[in-house]
Structures are given as C-alpha cells and as structure tokens.
Amino acid sequence: MTKQDIPRNSSIDRRTVLGLLSGSLATLAGCSEGLSDSSDGGGGNAGPPEEQSDYIEETSIEVVENGRQLALEVAVTDEIDPSLVSIITESGREFSSDYFSSGETRTRLSLTEGEDSYEPLPRGQHKLYLRGADVETEIPLELGTSxxxxxxxxxxxxxxxxxxxxxxxxxxxxxxxxxxxxxxxxxxxxxxxxxxxxxxxxxxxxxxxxxxxxxxxxxxxxxxxxxxxxxxxxxxxxxxxxxxxxxxxxxxxxxxxxxxxxxxxxxxxxxxxxxxxx
CATH class of the missing domain: 2.60.40 (Immunoglobulin-like)
Known part of the structure; x- marks a missing residue:
C-alpha cells in the first residue's frame, strides 16, 4: 500500500491536511496492509478506543477552557512515535486534529467545537485516525450511552x-x-x-x-x-x-x-x- 506522508509542521494549511487525510482514508478503506486495527463494521457496540487498539493506552473526556469546552484526551504508546491524531466523523469529515511534538504521547481533541464549525461532535459511529512510525490506522470512536x-x-x-x-x-x-x-x-x-x-x-x-x-x-x-x-x-x-x-x-x-x-x-x-x- 502506498502511503501519503503528512508533514509534522503544525503550520500546514488545514485544508491541505484534510485533503491528504481523505486520500489516506480512501486508501485505508481499500487495503489492510500495514494496519493493526480495523473497524468492527459499524455495528454500534464498540467500547472505548483503548479496547479497540493496542496503540491507544487510554482516552478520557475532560472539561477544558474554564468549563466552556469538552475535549477527548488521547494517550498512545511511545513505541509508534506518533505524529498525528484526528477525529473523522461517520460522514467522512475531519472534525478536529492535532500533531504530537517529538517525544509526546498525549494530546487533546475538541469534542464541542469543530475546526470548521462551532457545533459539538454529533452522536454516532466515528473514527480516530492515527499516524505514527510505520503505523496508519482507524479506530472506532462511538458516542452515546444510556x-x-x-x-x-x-x-x-x-x-x-x-x-x-x-x-x-x-x-x-x-x-x-x-x-x-x-x-x-x-x-x-x-x-x-x-x-x-x-x-x-x-x-x-x-x-x-x-x-x-x-x-x-x-x-x-x-x-x-x-x-x-x-x-x-x-x-x-x-x-x-x-x-x-x-x-x-x-x-x-x-x-x-x-x-x-x-x-x-x-x-x-x-x-x-x-x-x-x-
């Protein structure tokens, strides 16, 4: 499988990142080479991301910005040298993303304010898109409980x-x-x-x-x-x-x-x- 590398420079234009992500996700959907994790098919029963992937150590929902926003805190294993993590909605839209600085294994992604909207991430069956050294994977991210x-x-x-x-x-x-x-x-x-x-x-x-x-x-x-x-x-x-x-x-x-x-x-x-x- 041919991979498209996304530069680590955090100043890259967001539209460029989204275009690269769209191409990468389309490629991911068509082959499994290099992937260690995959979707459960959208059956609606996925647990938290750390139960779906060996690359995710833990996730948690945190109140940030003095209580005005919510964020998904994502911690990954240091063995993959992570570079980028994004939330991709079930419609294929990039909702939020962040780059890992060198040596970092933890970051936060907004859940209540998207990069192109001020609306919260809707309920549904979404994906965490993770890139790192020799790793490019999608992990189920479902929202909604009882x-x-x-x-x-x-x-x-x-x-x-x-x-x-x-x-x-x-x-x-x-x-x-x-x-x-x-x-x-x-x-x-x-x-x-x-x-x-x-x-x-x-x-x-x-x-x-x-x-x-x-x-x-x-x-x-x-x-x-x-x-x-x-x-x-x-x-x-x-x-x-x-x-x-x-x-x-x-x-x-x-x-x-x-x-x-x-x-x-x-x-x-x-x-x-x-x-x-x-």
Whole structure:
C-alpha cells in the first residue's frame, strides 16, 4: 500500500491536511496492509478506543477552557512515535486534529467545537485516525450511552452544592462516557455546564437556587398568598444520549417568608436512551 506522508509542521494549511487525510482514508478503506486495527463494521457496540487498539493506552473526556469546552484526551504508546491524531466523523469529515511534538504521547481533541464549525461532535459511529512510525490506522470512536434516573436531592445533601440548589442524580449504565450539558425547568433552560459521567458512575446534576428560600411573597403561592404545591418537570440533557426528565413537586410556603421544600417522590417522565443512532 502506498502511503501519503503528512508533514509534522503544525503550520500546514488545514485544508491541505484534510485533503491528504481523505486520500489516506480512501486508501485505508481499500487495503489492510500495514494496519493493526480495523473497524468492527459499524455495528454500534464498540467500547472505548483503548479496547479497540493496542496503540491507544487510554482516552478520557475532560472539561477544558474554564468549563466552556469538552475535549477527548488521547494517550498512545511511545513505541509508534506518533505524529498525528484526528477525529473523522461517520460522514467522512475531519472534525478536529492535532500533531504530537517529538517525544509526546498525549494530546487533546475538541469534542464541542469543530475546526470548521462551532457545533459539538454529533452522536454516532466515528473514527480516530492515527499516524505514527510505520503505523496508519482507524479506530472506532462511538458516542452515546444510556442513563437511568436515581433520585432528586436538595443541595444540603451534596457536599459541593450550595444551599438552595437541587440535584438530579443520574447513573451511566452504558459502556461509554458522556456529559450532561444542560438543565431545563418546565422546558426552559436553567443552566448550561458540562458534567462528564463515566460508565458505572452516578452524578448529581445541579439546578441552581431552585429551593432557595427568600423574603417577601412567593411567586408560586396560591390565591390566598400562603401555600402552594407545584408540579415541575426537571430535565437533564446530554451531549450524545437521550434526556432524562422527572416530575417533582415543590411546596412554596409563604406563611413565614418564602420557604421551598420537596414534596413526595419524583416520577420519571422520559427515560429512553440508546447507545448510538442506527
């Protein structure tokens, strides 16, 4: 198989890199010489990249740029002298890429802002394209997992939450990491922050100030201006998985300032998740 070498100079024009990548990937699709890893055929069941390739030591999803972005951190073995790693979408588009400096074996690739767009990498069956000394390979990179609702807790029960907040606890029951990206209260955006959740991990996603007491009259009080119980819908959205929505009743007590508290048990409204789109 004839290889096209991509220069290590990081100042190379990105369009030139994309053209070379497209040619290399087309060649890769047509022959297997020199490849030690291959796709599982897009069956939708691939685990993390380190389970698919001997060249990848580990991957993780990290919050970067003061919480504004997410990145895929990729660590490779030093025996291959890595030069380039890229995320190639299932449509064949280069989403993000980075060069390894001499001696480096770890780098980060953006997941929430592409090189030609400001949109996150979509859910789907993508590829990691890796080049190194005598190595040129594609590795499955699938996004999307399954979440289950566990409980609703007041902020006083969580060590990192301020009083007056509320947490919706969800558990990642799939095999890939995802991140909570947005909370909604009755369909309206409450907050937007990234909270990565690894397989088997449970996290509390915060709704700021939802239970915060305050002086004055409760906006949610009944006609008599005293006590009202309101059913709310709390939604947690994820980057690559289906949302989890629960109904939770909150009591608004205006007999002594505005006091808020949870009433009854939450009820799951929406909890359908799939590993990947097919």
């Amino acid at each position: 979440f289950e609702f566990e409980e609703v807790i007041p902020g006083t029960e969580h060590p990192d939450f301020v009083d007056g907040s509320l947490g919706v606890v969800v558990r990642n029951v799939g095999q890939r990491t995802d991140a909570a990206s947005q909370t909604l209260l009755d369909g309206e955006t409450r907050s937007e922050r990234f909270v990565p959740v690894e397989p088997g991990e449970s996290v509390a996603v915060k709704f700021d100030f939802l239970l915060k007491d305050g002086p004055g009259i409760c906006a949610r009080a009944d006609e008599a201006g005293e006590i009202a119980e309101i059913d709310h819908r709390l939604t947690v959205n994820f980057l690559w998985s289906d949302a989890v929505t629960v109904a939770q009743t909150i009591k608004y007590n205006n007999t002594d300032g505005c006091k808020k508290s949870l009433v009854g048990e939450p009820e799951v409204v929406t909890e359908t998740s799939t590993e990947t789109d097919t």
